[in-house]
Amino acid sequence: MRILVENGRLLDPSRELDVQESLWIEDGIICEKQAFSANQADRVIDAAGGWVVPGLIDLHVHFRDPGLEYKETIETGCLAAAHGGYTTVCPMPNTKPSTDCPEVVKEVLDKASAACGVHVLPVGAVTVGQKGEQPTDVAALKAAGIVAISEDGKSVMNSEVYREAMLQAAECDIPVFAHCEDINLVHGGCMNAGKRAKELGLPGISNAVEDIITARDILLANETGAQLHLCHCSTKESVNLVKWGKEMGVKLTAEVCPHHFALSDEDIPSAEDTNYKMNPPLRSKEDVEAIKQALKDGVMEVISTDHAPHHADEKAKPFTQAPFGIVGLETAVALTITNLVRTGWLTPMQMIAYMSTNPAKVLGIDKGTLKPGSCADVTVIMPDESYVIDAASFASKGKNTPFDGQKVWGRVALTIADGKIIYENEQ
Ligand SMILES: NC(=O)N[C@@H](CC(=O)O)C(=O)O
Numbered sequence: 001m002r003i004l005v006e007n008g009r010l011l012d013p014s015r016e017l018d019v020q021e022s023l024w025i026e027d028g029i030i031c032e033k034q035a036f037s038a039n040q041a042d043r044v045i046d047a048a049g050g051w052v053v054p055g056l057i058d059l060h061v062h063f064r065d066p067g068l069e070y071k072e073t074i075e076t077g078c079l080a081a082a083h084g085g086y087t088t089v090c091p092m093p094n095t096k097p098s099t100d101c102p103e104v105v106k107e108v109l110d111k112a113s114a115a116c117g118v119h120v121l122p123v124g125a126v127t128v129g130q131k132g133e134q135p136t137d138v139a140a141l142k143a144a145g146i147v148a149i150s151e152d153g154k155s156v157m158n159s160e161v162y163r164e165a166m167l168q169a170a171e172c173d174i175p176v177f178a179h180c181e182d183i184n185l186v187h188g189g190c191m192n193a194g195k196r197a198k199e200l201g202l203p204g205i206s207n208a209v210e211d212i213i214t215a216r217d218i219l220l221a222n223e224t225g226a227q228l229h230l231c232h233c234s235t236k237e238s239v240n241l242v243k244w245g246k247e248m249g250v251k252l253t254a255e256v257c258p259h260h261f262a263l264s265d266e267d268i269p270s271a272e273d274t275n276y277k278m279n280p281p282l283r284s285k286e287d288v289e290a291i292k293q294a295l296k297d298g299v300m301e302v303i304s305t306d307h308a309p310h311h312a313d314e315k316a317k318p319f320t321q322a323p324f325g326i327v328g329l330e331t332a333v334a335l336t337i338t339n340l341v342r343t344g345w346l347t348p349m350q351m352i353a354y355m356s357t358n359p360a361k362v363l364g365i366d367k368g369t370l371k372p373g374s375c376a377d378v379t380v381i382m383p384d385e386s387y388v389i390d391a392a393s394f395a396s397k398g399k400n401t402p403f404d405g406q407k408v409w410g411r412v413a414l415t416i417a418d419g420k421i422i423y424e425n426e427q
């Protein structure tokens, strides 16, 4: 199978390459220039006006499979990923049962191989059953196919247990993805603590809830030599903590989710709309500015979605009781272009680095590149096309997004994984 992608702007952060050039793909591999002519191709794609980029990689998704398939399955999650321009995703372990043993890893990988072709690289739990008590067998999980460990959904509150797990991760040479939340400080909080929470009469979550554990985890990584990746950073203090950790020499990266740079707590319209409820919560305008500056400066260098589908009935509960989380796979490209690229916060090259090349580096995998010889994971994005987000049209089972009905720029036109077209939107 030969695919020729013509007339696009090739953006490859792995080589700082930004050229108007065609891309040749044969049998799942990116070829050298001019590898074949248009009439020798099985498919010729006209990417005029578009960016041709390495397939996007999302280090942070929730696919709810096994056990909570009414929210999402690996099949529907992978479809949502393909629609969003993603060719690789890392599902978090907070399933039922959790991904804490080789059998569950195998189940995830088996289901993924029957899905649409998106690469699924599972994240294993830090503790057995995510109970926070006993570290999992990281070597056995790695042998089964995990690429990182995380307790996402919560923090490992016992520092000694976490330290032991980090030592194992360092030994196995895989990163630790940290959800930072001191559960003892939450007190039923459901949105950012501040003026808006008071206006809405809702209990707040302070920045310290996140920052205290962020600092602790950086210190634990420093002591154990573990590679630490901070999930969904949302506070202005976390920016300083990341700078401090990097200055200390910790192997440290940090991710930001689109909702944390696109919205602040002031955008929460009412105490009824639980599509604005996620963890960490939407923070203050000052936090949002600091996070955007951190991305601009490269202090934080990964954009992940934290795609967290929930059923409409669960999200229909009162704000204090509804589950935390919003879907993100099918809106991330447009939200990033609309809020960060068109506004000058990020260059297109930075955006693609943060959504593909840097996530690949975090995992230490040979992706996030358009180099000849690489596997052909490729996404075509039309940055100047605008449309209105329609949650009802999502491939994901989850429709829980605060961005429904919003006008955005940046349409995913084509997703290719291993040289196979897994999503096409010609419009
Ligand atoms: N982010 C969320 O609000 N929810 C996530 C858990 C998590 O990422 O902490 C979920 O699993 O629903």
Ligand SMILES: [Zn+2]
Binding pocket: 152, 153, 154, 179, 180, 231, 232, 279, 280
């Ligand atoms: Zn989390």
Ligand SMILES: [Zn+2]
Binding pocket: 060, 061, 062, 092, 152, 153, 306, 308
């Ligand atoms: Zn998460």
